Amino acid sequence: MKLLSVVGARPQFVKLGPIARSLARHAGVTHTIVHTGQHYDEKMSTVFFDQLELPKPGINLEVGSGSHAVQSADMLTRLEAAFLKESPDVVIVYGDTNSTLAAALCATKMHIPVVHIEAGLRSFNRAMPEEINRIVADHTSDRLYAPTETAMTHLQREGLGDKAVQTGDVMRDAVIFHSAQATASSTVLETQNLTPGEFAVCTIHRPANTDTDALVTIASTLSRLADQQLPIVFPLHPRVRPAVMKLPGLSDKLQLIDPVPYLDMLKLVAEARLVATDSGGLQKEAAFLETPCITLREDTEWVETLELGVNRLVGSDPVQITNAFEHAVGSDSPFNADVLSKLNNHYGTGHSADIIVDDLLSWLALPDQNISANRNKHA
Ligand code: UD1
Numbered sequence: 052m053k054l055l056s057v058v059g060a061r062p063q064f065v066k067l068g069p070i071a072r073s074l075a076r077h078a079g080v081t082h083t084i085v086h087t088g089q090h091y092d093e094k095m096s097t098v099f100f101d102q103l104e105l106p107k108p109g110i111n112l113e114v115g116s117g118s119h120a121v122q123s124a125d126m127l128t129r130l131e132a133a134f135l136k137e138s139p140d141v142v143i144v145y146g147d148t149n150s151t152l153a154a155a156l157c158a159t160k161m162h163i164p165v166v167h168i169e170a171g172l173r174s175f176n177r178a179m180p181e182e183i184n185r186i187v188a189d190h191t192s193d194r195l196y197a198p199t200e201t202a203m204t205h206l207q208r209e210g211l212g213d214k215a216v217q218t219g220d221v222m223r224d225a226v227i228f229h230s231a232q233a234t235a236s237s238t239v240l241e242t243q244n245l246t247p248g249e250f251a252v253c254t255i256h257r258p259a260n261t262d263t264d265a266l267v268t269i270a271s272t273l274s275r276l277a278d279q280q281l282p283i284v285f286p287l288h289p290r291v292r293p294a295v296m297k298l299p300g301l302s303d304k305l306q307l308i309d310p311v312p313y314l315d316m317l318k319l320v321a322e323a324r325l326v327a328t329d330s331g332g333l334q335k336e337a338a339f340l341e342t343p344c345i346t347l348r349e350d351t352e353w354v355e356t357l358e359l360g361v362n363r364l365v366g367s368d369p370v371q372i373t374n375a376f377e378h379a380v381g382s383d384s385p386f387n388a389d390v391l392s393k394l395n396n397h398y399g400t401g402h403s404a405d406i407i408v409d410d411l412l413s414w415l416a417l418p419d420q421n422i423s424a425n426r427n428k429h430a
Pocket of ligand 1: 060061089090091096116147148256288289
């Protein structure tokens with residue numbers, strides 16, 4: 052059985068980790084990784100493969116950056132050649148990036164079965180490129196792995212319930228698997244001169260916050276809060292770096308640093324007083340590591356974190372950011388036993404990848420998948 056995973060961007064490397072580990076325990080399975088090259092900087096890619104102990108990509112398409120059309124079109128062309136060469140029995144896609152979209156579209160047009168991990172997420176905001184990517188990936192996939200009940204409900208509403216399985220969240224698997232290692236090995240607090248519980252972490256990378264005036268508002272608000280409340284460590288995504296570096300008058304207590312490797316990020320989030328982010332993954336990682344989050348967006352796919360009172364949507368409004376920040380600094384931890392148990396119910400207890408892999412291998416063995424016939428069609 053030949054399985055091929057397509058990844059390209061930082062959060063996908065994290066999602067791949069638990070799946071690759073679980074697949075490696077099955078004899079008779081060959082698992083090849085195709086890296087599209089969407090993220091290519093050492094700090095955005097290589098270091099993640101090293102820290103997550105991922106198998107080296109069998110193929111790197113080296114697509115790099117570009118407009119959505121250029122990047123996706125390049126991926127489609129190069130993926131088609133890779134799929135022809137590898138002739139996989141199934142293509143596995145992850146999350147909602149342009150790499151997800153291209154791989155799902157390319158494979159389905161070649162009649163190769165496609166499975167989507169982290170299916171069914173919806174922000175209901177079509178201005179987000181990820182929303183389009185995930186809708187297309189879900190509707191072109193043959194098997195869908197929904198991390199939460201909410202995601203499962205979205206798939207059912209869109210007529211995709213028969214193809215879908217609720218599994219829990221592989222990012223929770225990754226946090227549980229790597230937390231002890233992060234605690235033991237990361238020296239990021241010492242390097243950045245931070246005291247546990249007495250700093251905040253911020254990340255932004257979404258176009259809505261980085262390619263508009265929102266960037267100036269967010270950065271100046273955080274700079275003021277860093278001066279008045281707590282130092283804020285701010286790892287800069289390459290998308291945002293040039294614009295932030297140009298802003299005048301930012302406080303030294305807003306510590307601008309390079310993107311950090313996975314284990315350092317886990318350590319920062321675990322020890323922070325709060326997280327402020329527009330990332331999808333980080334909202335959950337904060338919850339899993341019992342750190343309150345304020346989300347610099349108008350919407351979120353991870354609505355359970357809002358319902359549990361561990362995450363708050365603030366958009367880019369300075370008053371809302373300030374209120375939520377001050378509230379998180381001044382309040383007791385919202386992570387009581389009830390919240391922790393509900394996090395397990397919503398996101399699983401760290402075995403989601405095994406649930407996915409067991410289902411995937413059984414599903415692939417069903418006669419109607421007719422894998423050899425599929426292979427012949429695109430050979
Ligand atoms: C992508 C995903 C987003 C995911 C994020 C994680 C899409 C549409 N978006 O956004 O869902 O949350 O990854 O980080 O797929 N760049 C570099 N070096 C790199 C990568 C990017 O310098 O290694 C710069 C380039 O200027 C590039 C820009 O960052 O144009 C944006 O990169 P891109 O991969 O297009 O989107 P992300 O913002 O990273």
